[in-house]
Amino acid sequence: MAITASMVKELREMTGAGMMDCKKALNESNGDMDAAIEYLRKNGEAKAVKKAGRIAAEGIVMADVKEDKTAAIVEVNSETDFVAKNADFQAFVKAVVNQALTTKATDMEGFMAEAWNEDASKTVNDALTEKISVIGEKLSIRRFEKVVTDGCVVSYIHGGGRIGVLVEADTAVVNDAVKEALKNVAMQVAALNAKYVSQADVDADYIAHEKEILLAQIMNDPKESQKPEKVIQGMISGRINKEMKEICLLDQVYVKAEDGKQSVAKYLDEVGKANGTTITLKKFVRFETGEGLEKKNEDFAAEVAAQMNA
Structure with a gap:
C-alpha cells in the first residue's frame, strides 16, 4: 500500500512520534493505522496515543442544568472561529x-429526526439546514449527551465553549x-482529561493490552x-x-489540594462528611x-511530503 503524506501527518498527530518513525511504522504495517500505532508503542516511540487527534475544527460546546437533576451538553461545529463567536450561531x-x-x-440519528422544540413543523435537521442557509457556512450538530439523576449534576464550560x-x-x-465541590471536580476533568471515574471502570482487556505494550518496550x-x-x-x-x-479521576491528585497529595476521592469524602452526606461520583462527560x-493545513502537508521524499 502506498504511504501518503496525509497518513504520516495523521499518525504523527495521534502519537507524537517523529515523522520518519511514523513513515517506517506505516510501511511496516502496510498502511494499517492501528497496527502502526501498536508498532510505535512497542518500540517506545509513542508513549501516549492521542486518539482524538489534534483539535482543529471550530465551533462551541454548550451545556445547561435544570434544578440540579437534568443536564445536557452539545457540540456544534462551524467552519470558522468568526462564525463560532457570532451571536446568531450561539443562540442556535x-x-x-x-x-x-x-x-x-438516544443517538444522533434519532435526535436529528425529532421535532424541533421551537417549531414542531420542522425537525432538528430542518432547523440546522435553515441556519446553514442564513449563516452561509457549513454547520454540524456533532454530538449531545443528556444526564438525568436522583442526586446532583453540574456543568462547567471552559474557554468560552472550547x-x-x-x-x-x-x-x-x-x-x-x-x-x-462537584464544579471543582468538573474543572479537574476539563484540565486533566481523565478517561474513567475509577479503576473499576477500566476494562480488563485494556489493562492486559497495556501490559503487553509495556513488556514489549x-x-x-x-x-x-x-x-x-x-x-x-x-x-x-x-x-x-x-x-x-x-x-x-478518583485516583488523580486533586488540583486544588493544599498538600499536593490529596486525591479527588479523598476530597469528595471530606466535603461529604462536612455536609452530612456521602458523595459518590457516578459519571462525567467531557466534550x-x-x-x-x-x-486542512497545506503547508504542513507539504512539509511532510518533502521529508518523506528526501
Missing part, C-alpha cells in the same frame, strides 16, 4: 441545548457546598530486558499503577470542541 447552539434537555433520543463537562454524583444533600531495551522476570513484572505493575492514577476533527 443554545436552542440545541434546550432540545437536548427534553429529548428522548471544553464542556458534566459531572454526576449520588448525594443525599444538594447544597452550595456540594455543588461547588522493556524487551526492546537492552538493559531492562536482562533483568529477572520478577523485577520486570514489578516494573510493569508499577507503570500500570502510575497510569491508573493519571487516567482514573472538547473539534476533538478528532482537523482542518
Whole structure:
C-alpha cells in the first residue's frame, strides 16, 4: 500500500512520534493505522496515543442544568472561529441545548429526526439546514449527551465553549457546598482529561493490552530486558499503577489540594462528611470542541511530503 503524506501527518498527530518513525511504522504495517500505532508503542516511540487527534475544527460546546437533576451538553461545529463567536450561531447552539434537555433520543440519528422544540413543523435537521442557509457556512450538530439523576449534576464550560463537562454524583444533600465541590471536580476533568471515574471502570482487556505494550518496550531495551522476570513484572505493575492514577479521576491528585497529595476521592469524602452526606461520583462527560476533527493545513502537508521524499 502506498504511504501518503496525509497518513504520516495523521499518525504523527495521534502519537507524537517523529515523522520518519511514523513513515517506517506505516510501511511496516502496510498502511494499517492501528497496527502502526501498536508498532510505535512497542518500540517506545509513542508513549501516549492521542486518539482524538489534534483539535482543529471550530465551533462551541454548550451545556445547561435544570434544578440540579437534568443536564445536557452539545457540540456544534462551524467552519470558522468568526462564525463560532457570532451571536446568531450561539443562540442556535443554545436552542440545541434546550432540545437536548427534553429529548428522548438516544443517538444522533434519532435526535436529528425529532421535532424541533421551537417549531414542531420542522425537525432538528430542518432547523440546522435553515441556519446553514442564513449563516452561509457549513454547520454540524456533532454530538449531545443528556444526564438525568436522583442526586446532583453540574456543568462547567471552559474557554468560552472550547471544553464542556458534566459531572454526576449520588448525594443525599444538594447544597452550595456540594455543588461547588462537584464544579471543582468538573474543572479537574476539563484540565486533566481523565478517561474513567475509577479503576473499576477500566476494562480488563485494556489493562492486559497495556501490559503487553509495556513488556514489549522493556524487551526492546537492552538493559531492562536482562533483568529477572520478577523485577520486570514489578516494573510493569508499577507503570500500570502510575497510569491508573493519571487516567482514573478518583485516583488523580486533586488540583486544588493544599498538600499536593490529596486525591479527588479523598476530597469528595471530606466535603461529604462536612455536609452530612456521602458523595459518590457516578459519571462525567467531557466534550472538547473539534476533538478528532482537523482542518486542512497545506503547508504542513507539504512539509511532510518533502521529508518523506528526501
